[in-house]
């Protein structure tokens with residue numbers, strides 16, 4: 001799993017709770033992006049997750065579920081990303097929810113398809129920040145320290161810098177990337193133009209494009225070319 005993810009430069013994150021036409025989904029899946037992440041912070045149900053998975057499954061690209069709600073874990077994805085929020089003030093989001101899931105469903109879990117992600121949530125005015133009680137006011141040094149704690153103490157294969165809804169501080173992300181030795185750095189948040197995609201791709205291993213798919217599809221599609229068309233960024 002992690003070897004596959006390490007190849008990804010660009011992914012779209014699609015939200016089961018939002019409408020997307022077949023035509024738009026076709027353009028997204030045929031865009032040249034490396035994968036689709038299915039995930040969101042609210043309104044995720046088993047039914048809307050199955051529905052989106054089966055629509056994406058018509059295409060060849062990998063499709064993984066970012067698990068945010070225990071009731072909406074659907075079998076059949078290529079992999080399952082399991083967020084652990086490193087800068088939360090509520091320990092349930094680091095290990096508590098996970099412990100409950102394993103206690104309840106452990107016998108069903110396809111362990112080899114799971115990948116843990118150390119989330120660092122950095123946009124205070126976002127659903128994920130409110131939900132998880134994240135301490136988003138971090139200096140660069142503090143963000144780096146969270147990332148290194150995730151990499152070196154917890155051995156997490158992925159560190160995810162989450163600015164959902166706003167374009168983040170590229171210097172902070174870049175410095176965090178430089179200070180990591182093994183973990184794969186994913187950046188997501190506010191990428192709505194080719195230029196922002198390019199900037200984010202310079203400081204992260206993989207970039208995630210979400211919201212703009214639903215508001216300006218053509219701009220969303222341009223972000224793929226911006227990253228995948230120029231391998232010198234890697």
Ligand code: 1GP
Nearest residue numbers: 164165188189190210211
């Ligand atoms: C959200 O990181 C992703 O989890 C992408 O963010 O929706 O702001 O593009 P946007």
